[in-house]
Amino acid sequence: MSGNFEGKKVIVAGGSTGVGLAAARQLQDAKAQVTITGRSKEKLQQAAAALPGINTAAVDSGDRAALDQFFQEHGPFDHLVVTLSGGKGAGQFSTLPLQDLQEGFEGKFWPQLNTIQAALPHINKAGSITIVTAVSSILGLPGTSGLAAINGSLELMIPAIAKEIQPVRINAVSPGVIDTPWWDFLPTADKKAAFDSYAAQTPAGRVGKPEEVADGILFLARNNFVTGTVVRVDGGLSL
Template identity: 45%
Template structure:
């Protein structure tokens, strides 16, 4: 797959960074975009083959500038996330939920709009949502709304933008910096409890989800599909 060009927005950590590495291993020239100068600097040291750009996916002017500088894109991956929006609905801070929509849903849509003039007709857009969109986990109604909105883009855009392919990957529990707000001991205890409940009996690594994202991005026969890479989380109760 040499000669291909990819951009991973939200590519400085977690699933995004693992995906960038995976696409690079497939022979693509891979650009990553992120907001954190510190993370970009760290990736420049750990992965000097990745081309870093400082930009917020929700900032139309900034992300458009990055994409215009790259030129034609074959594979666009949007892996933006937000740590806000969780909690029981009766106590949910709606301002936090609005920020979650701004950071994730609007960030995804803004990036897609900015990229459209630069995507190869036979290329792809791959969005990263989360299994909260289709599971029934108490305390995740806000997260479900945000990720459900991301997933709702996939099928209509796959038809509207054809032959450009549009897919999403819906991860479950993944050991990424998204969980860094929890103290290490509490996080490990929750992961152990969740692993016992999951049919896969384990919490995923970013690399495992990245394999699925890369498949969605590169497989010419996949479009209009949300791939559940959740270890079976949607099938059981994680309450």
């Protein structure tokens, strides 16, 4: 049986840009009551301007006390989407500063777990949690061992958590290379070259769009018979 989102309260952690913003837009279009969180007040303001009627809250998901307070004040809700991500952890292992890898965990792994734990007492039993990982967890490409550690660790936890928190459901969406602001650390020409290279390796023949990952998020949140699962939205890059 599949549910709908009309009147449902949904929180999108890290929803001010990229995949999170695309998911918030689709959830709002589906008549959900959506609240997006993020650290940057400026980005939240921009998101609110792009999505009139959206609720925003400045919350640092690395601050457990702030998360506990936010969920306590927000009250019971139906679905949680966690799109929090950091920008560190990539690079050849032989030269990868382990401090960068630690900061990569602190930017994604720990904030995602803190958000889930803080949310659990407040999520409705018929609700769901959907996190966003990355296909680097299984690709085995040179330069991605650190990213594999971060995203793979999250994915490995999903089945066990699903059994522990039932009947609340938890799943993950694992994107491939997606054209989002995450890639803006690269100069324009370098980003285009990287996208062209990944597109050539991808059966779909291109990099993905945030809206395509958001489609996967909404599927997992809507379908009441899916839990403990990782859905890959990667254009076939992992094949």
